[in-house]
Amino acid sequence: MSIIEKQKKEVTIRFAGDSGDGIQLTGSQFTSTTALSGNDLSTFPDYPAEIRAPAGTVAGVSGFQIHFGSKAIHTPGDMCDVLVVMNAAALKANLKFLKSGGIIIANTDGFGKKDLSLAKYAPEDTPIQDAKNSGYIVIEIDVTKMTRESLKDTGLTLKEIDRSKNMFVLGVLYWLFSRPKDSTIQFLNRKFAKKPGIAEANIKALNDGFTYAIATELFSERYSVDAAPIEPGTYRNITGNDAIVLGIAAVAKRSEFPVFLGSYPITPASEILQGLSGLKNYGVTTFQAEDEIAAVASAIGASFGGSLGITTSSGPGVALKSEAIGLATMLELPLVIVNVQRAGPSTGLPTKTEQSDLMQAFYGRAGEAPVAILSASSPADCFDVTYEACRIAVEHMIPVMLLTDGYIANGAEPWKLPKIPELKPVDPRFEKARDNGQDGEPFLPYKRDENLVRPWAVPGTKGLAHRIGGLEKDHETGNISYDPDNHQKMTEMREMKRDMIANFIPDQQMDEGNETGKLLVVGWGSTYGTIKSAVSEAREDGMDVSFLHLRYLNPFPKNLGSLLSGFGKILVPEINRGQLSRILRERFLLPVEGFNRVQGVPLMVAELKEKIIQMCKS
């Protein structure tokens, strides 16, 4: 039988197995190799919600999806072309993600009686046969048996040998998608540098999996995916949370002030605190506080002392911080609040994604408490937006809310490394020491510059001793003031100061399409990839649709209103019940239609495209 070689423009593979099967490692190795092959790609891990769910059960299934291609890739893919399942539970949990007629690569050893029972199949069920009957192409491999056979002479224990099963499978996939093995071989040698026996065994399993695929003619087709046209540069793979860590470290290294992170662990934001706590030699001090309130309060204390105070959390944690964010608004000190959003109110779905904290960011505080709001659109974008949030917080002496979500926090994509000299140092307005003798002018802590920004007067600086607090302050001296006109003035000043940030941010650009037309799709945050894909596909189908994606949510870019008014219809897709839609309607008095889903998962490209086409045609 001869094997047909096929070119593919894009492929989505989903790896699934028990938490102990090394699925995430397999996925990340396939990702690295694919990146080195020059494809564009996007990945998303699907962890089980339980830390140690019983082995073999549906609750214990770990997944990893990679979407790669010879064209620009913006999402990890709605549905997969290839589903790799290490056991029955993995098939049960993931078959719904496989395209009809797609390929299943099944480890038959994971489909024994016990596996079926753990996966809650009936004893008489034959899920593999059923899948075949439903039109899927099923490739059956007894991975356990083959790996044990392959490694029988290594002198390793059976337990150690079984841990290499994932490499055998990876070998099969490398052959199927014509990928080179060298990067994974190098990785294994690095990872097991101190255990050369284990490294060798894993490499042998990888090679034997590759050879097995050739020798047994498992597949009738083999695929190749050409390199994508990618902007030249040096790239690495990065998750959103890691990009925030690097963004914060970059601000600390490039600027003349230290950074302080006060945080309390919370899913899905904890990786930021974890990451920065390992960077003690980068000018960032981390503090794991006793609770969310102490986390933000400590950041405010540090900001008062001349560090940039940052706090990281998720929606429920930000709710606890809201009073302190109000305080920072009154104090007019720099503060960055990172909200890695998760699904639902209260505990909700902590490991799932949603965009439903936008209203909280806009309005979730007592009194008139304006803050700046930014959002990140992809894992790599988190770096730039973090840097920008820190810049605005310091240069405008204001709390800045940075919204990401669980999807981009854990998802990964290639990131083009920035050129460090191009990372502009953040410019703090530190007030200089002064002689407070008789002829010295009194220091006025709330006297503003032309952008309504007050000075950063740091303890230890001679002549600047002053008191600030949450009580309303006189507009210059900062002393307590109950004067009605002063309160009106200060309320307006705080708002105007926030609004004037619009003078320091770029104009909104169109991401796709013309500046006028029939339909404009407006997005923010993690829906970028989905919207971008849906709009591009709809445009390829001849639809008159444009797309703009907002990074700056408050204030909006100055030209946003005029861009919006250039279209007959506006569609705002969001993973919430229509929060940006409402804000845009209120702000610009334009009819805005929402496309809203709250299922804890990213929006589907196909579904959104259908909506776009329907709106373009009506």
Next chain:
Amino acid sequence: MSTQKTANQTQTNGNLQAKDFASDQEVRWCPGCGDYTILKQVQNLMPKLGLEPENIVFVAGIGCSSRFPYYMNTFGMHGIHGRAPAIATGLKVARPDLSVWVVTGDGDALSIGGNHIIHLLRRNLDINVLLFNNEIYGLTKGQYSPTSPQGQVTKTSPAGSVDSPFNPLALALGANSSFAARAMDRDPKHLQSMLERTAEHKGTSFLEIYQNCIVFNDGAFSPYTDKSLRDSTSLYLEDGQPLVFGSGDAFGVRLDGCRPEIVDLRSGKWSKDDLWVHDEKDRNKAWLLTSLFDDNTREGKLPRPFGVFLAEERPTYEQLVRDQISAAMERHGEGDLEQLLTGEETWTVK
């Protein structure tokens, strides 16, 4: 860059006086409030710190006591209810060079801010905590507080409070405080010496000050503070000295095993040599001292101790944080941003 460029540190010229630490703001506590004395004593203390006003920061939460920073000509922050210890923690970790003071009350520290005070104490930052305890909510006009005695009738406990009160010093020791002391507004001289000890101690100093709220809880502490009663109800602790009280040191406290008991030194049965000798370094004895918390209006009850219960040296949190940073610097050198951003694996597209 990781170093502080702002602090223009100055050494004291030695000429500063208490009045130099008073701000230009009108002090607005009720006439006769115990806070006035405490403010005066703190201002009297300030020149002794040997620091310029700009190197001192007062942080407060919410409540009558928490207005304190406005009246000090130092740096100050009037924060939000209960959170002063957390704000001060961030400040002190970021700026170990500053002298940081937290002024708080029984509601602020022990009720809404209870979680922060215990964590501040266990971490042992070099922060001075002045807890003005008046056993009532004053700023909200007279509701019971977490230190109000059981049965106290207030606006929200018309039939008497059913809450069992906190014993603040026992709470502090339970949170592994390294310094715990008690003073009263009505004995300014002793208060001054306690403030000095509070300032001297390296680590979190917890000073509870009995403070009379003249409007909503007048006389709450009069059994201890009234000059006519003080002798028989208050016991002034001195390191290395036996526990004596009463007019002419008529009484003493001895330990019967772990049980403190009052002995009459005039009886001829007991002498000072039989008494419990105070040792500020002895955590076990400090525990026992906090148990001297009886209602002293009743006959034969143990006296209420004033003074330093415990003063124990142990590393401060901010020092441990700095040590880890220095160790990381030594081991890896100053962080290389290029290397950090590059990570472990990259690829180049041409």
